[in-house]
Amino acid sequence: xxxxxxxxxxxxxxxxxxxxxxxxxxxxxxxxxxxxxxxxxxxxxxxxxxxxxxxxxxxxxxxxxxxxxxxxxxxxxxxxxxxxxxxxxxxxxxxxxxxxxxxxxxxxxxxxxxxxxxxxxxxxxxxxxxxxxxxxxxxxxxxxxxxxxxxxxxxxxxxxxxxxxxxxxxxxxxxxxxxxxxxxxxxxxxxxxxxxxxxxxxxxxxxxxxxxxxxxxxxxxxxxxxxxxxxxxxxxxxxxxxxxxxxxxxxxxxxxxxxxxxxxxxxxxxxxxxxxxxxxxxxxxxxxxxxxxxxxxxxxxxxxxxxxxxxxxxxxxxxxxxxxxxxx
Amino acid sequence: xxxxxxxxxxxxxxxxxxxxxxxxxxxxxxxxxxxxxxxxxxxxxxxxxxxxxxxxxxxxxxxxxxxxxxxxxxxxxxxxxxxxxxxxxxxxxxxxxxxxxxxxxxxxxxxxxxxxxxxxxxxxxxxxxxxxxxxxxxxxxxxxxxxxxxxxxxxxxxxxxxxxxxxxxxxxxxxxxxxxxxxxxxxxxxxxxxxxxxxxxxxxxxxxxxxxxxxxxxxxxxxxxxxxxxxxxxxxxxxxxxxxxxxxxxxxxxxxxxxxxxxxxxxxxxxxxxxxxxxxxxxxxxxxxxxxxxxxxxx
Numbered sequence: 001x002x003x004x005x006x007x008x009x010x011x012x013x014x015x016x017x018x019x020x021x022x023x024x025x026x027x028x029x030x031x032x033x034x035x036x037x038x039x040x041x042x043x044x045x046x047x048x049x050x051x052x053x054x055x056x057x058x059x060x061x062x063x064x065x066x067x068x069x070x071x072x073x074x075x076x077x078x079x080x081x082x083x084x085x086x087x088x089x090x091x092x093x094x095x096x097x098x099x100x101x102x103x104x105x106x107x108x109x110x111x112x113x114x115x116x117x118x119x120x121x122x123x124x125x126x127x128x129x130x131x132x133x134x135x136x137x138x139x140x141x142x143x144x145x146x147x148x149x150x151x152x153x154x155x156x157x158x159x160x161x162x163x164x165x166x167x168x169x170x171x172x173x174x175x176x177x178x179x180x181x182x183x184x185x186x187x188x189x190x191x192x193x194x195x196x197x198x199x200x201x202x203x204x205x206x207x208x209x210x211x212x213x214x215x216x217x218x219x220x221x222x223x224x225x226x227x228x229x230x231x232x233x234x235x236x237x238x239x240x241x242x243x244x245x246x247x248x249x250x251x252x253x254x255x256x257x258x259x260x261x262x263x264x265x266x267x268x269x270x271x272x273x274x275x276x277x278x279x280x281x282x283x284x285x286x287x288x289x290x291x292x293x294x295x296x297x298x299x300x301x302x303x304x305x306x307x308x309x310x311x312x313x314x315x316x317x318x319x320x321x322x323x324x325x326x327x328x
Numbered sequence: 329x330x331x332x333x334x335x336x337x338x339x340x341x342x343x344x345x346x347x348x349x350x351x352x353x354x355x356x357x358x359x360x361x362x363x364x365x366x367x368x369x370x371x372x373x374x375x376x377x378x379x380x381x382x383x384x385x386x387x388x389x390x391x392x393x394x395x396x397x398x399x400x401x402x403x404x405x406x407x408x409x410x411x412x413x414x415x416x417x418x419x420x421x422x423x424x425x426x427x428x429x430x431x432x433x434x435x436x437x438x439x440x441x442x443x444x445x446x447x448x449x450x451x452x453x454x455x456x457x458x459x460x461x462x463x464x465x466x467x468x469x470x471x472x473x474x475x476x477x478x479x480x481x482x483x484x485x486x487x488x489x490x491x492x493x494x495x496x497x498x499x500x501x502x503x504x505x506x507x508x509x510x511x512x513x514x515x516x517x518x519x520x521x522x523x524x525x526x527x528x529x530x531x532x533x534x535x536x537x538x539x540x541x542x543x544x545x546x547x548x549x550x551x552x553x554x555x556x557x558x559x560x561x562x563x564x565x566x567x568x569x570x571x572x573x574x575x576x577x578x579x580x581x582x583x584x585x586x587x588x589x590x591x592x593x594x595x596x597x598x599x600x601x602x603x604x605x606x607x608x609x610x611x612x613x614x615x616x617x618x619x620x621x622x623x624x625x626x627x
Contacts, residue, residue, distance in 0.1 A: 136615060142562060149597070163589070
């Protein structure tokens with residue numbers, strides 16, 4: 001186990017370095033941020049001063065070395081726009097994103113398991129068909145458009161829910177949370193549902209497929225032959241066996257949820273890291289883009305590692321060839 | 329299943345497939361919808377009331393008309409107009425064209441590249457396999473939307489760049505699918521027979537291995553066309569995809585976002601509906617194809 005963790009950590013470090021080079025080169029090929037940061041009226045001397053102050057006069061490799069040296073001591077550069085350290089900027093926005101993602105994932109899981117079980121147990125009934133058609137609809141709805149329709153319906157026409165922002169927050173352990181206040185909850189529910197919809201469909205379909213395959217297994221037939229009631233067979237035997245793949249997918253998809261939060265956050269003006277990324281891309285705030293990607297890569301690698309370890313702990317048949325793959 | 333009983337041995341396989349496909353009503357609706365969408369997209373220049381890209385046909389006096397209103401020159405705007413006085417119905421028809429074209433082209437290119445990579449990895453094995461699959465794993469561990477955003481932030485706007493970005497994020501999935509089925513096929517007798525006959529590797533790869541790896545790939549590809557269209561729309565919505573001169577559905581929706589709060593729902597709503605129906609049609613068809621081609625679900 002320890003050797004496995006060490007091996008994965010080394011791999012992770014390699015991925016991080018590769019990623020930092022690729023992202024650094026890529027991001028630094030996008031236009032000149034000076035054009036956006038210095039007012040158009042500024043004269044040549046002033047532009048030059050700003051360029052030197054941001055270190056943009058150095059050759060690219062020198063900029064990368066400076067960046068790498070800083071990165072190793074936890075300094076990912078300063079945001080051009082806000083003037084504060086990029087890492088700090090991202091870390092202050094991260095709790096909002098995590099809160100949104102966790103609530104969305106909880107919503108998806110708690111709705112999809114009963115729906116999927118139902119559809120799997122009665123695949124040919126009208127309710128089973130309805131659930132499957134509904135899941136295709138949920139799959140097909142583009143996230144950003146659902147967000148717009150939700151705002152249109154619940155904010156503009158009905159006026160029930162606020163269209164954006166995070167609402168009132170409560171500080172718990174130094175971090176602000178929205179779900180603890182009524183106002184915060186009202187702000188949270190639409191973006192969370194928006195983000196959950198895609199995963200909800202995915203998990204419903206997964207649960208259904210797993211249930212259908214489980215029902216054909218010998219242990220189910222045996223349990224039935226023993227005279228156990230169907231509710232017990234499903235609630236204990238089937239559920240236990242389908243939970244392993246579901247836990248795995250939930251874990252792996254969590255990274256995807258954080259990435260897709262980019263879309264949801266931008267539409268609902270949720271002040272998280274995703275909105276920050278889009279704003280930074282539009283303003284060419286390079287240090288923030290690079291820092292965001294490095295933070296996200298770290299988060300993904302940790303999630304994948306934890307899921308793989310959990311998976312081999314849950315299922316002894318899996319050793320060292322863990323699952324991978326996630327197409328948000 | 330009933331249809332297997334009355335099938336005589338002489339029935340062509342594709343007829344069996346069609347008969348089985350038609351058993352699901354949802355799948356038939358999907359196929360019809362998809363056909364309709366394709367026809368609308370192809371025929372757009374002839375059936376659209378207006379050429380939405382031709383600025384001389386647009387009149388700013390027609391801006392932001394609600395659905396059904398009549399413009400200054402007597403044209404009825406069935407789905408209303410946007411802020412530049414562009415007929416939304418025409419915009420949607422042309423946008424559908426762009427979206428379908430970008431989605432299909434990128435998927436086809438990604439399938440070809442993924443096929444080549446996957447077959448190469450499976451056939452040669454060893455370090456070639458390791459190298460290719462490392463890149464595949466690396467790519468698949470990141471959500472497509474994130475990679476696409478970054479790639480387009482680097483490349484800039486343009487239909488060609490969107491296609492490149494979509495190919496770059498999609499090929500890995502095909503490479504893995506093809507490699508998996510090719511590894512199974514490679515063990516079978518017909519490949520070993522071909523190797524014993526000393527046929528050149530390229531011939532074995534493309535004539536023998538390739539056709540047998542296609543069915544699972546086709547199912548994945550159908551789903552991915554829908555995925556690609558949705559991604560392109562999302563990117564265009566963020567202003568990172570197609571340029572304003574070539575509006576896709578995503579860009580039309582994005583234009584309407586600014587007018588949503590003032591109750592002008594139609595600028596975003598109808599293009600979104602067209603996008604939804606297109607993606608839904610493709611998914612319905614793909615879903616049925618997967619059920620038919622997956623022998624494990626056959627009773």
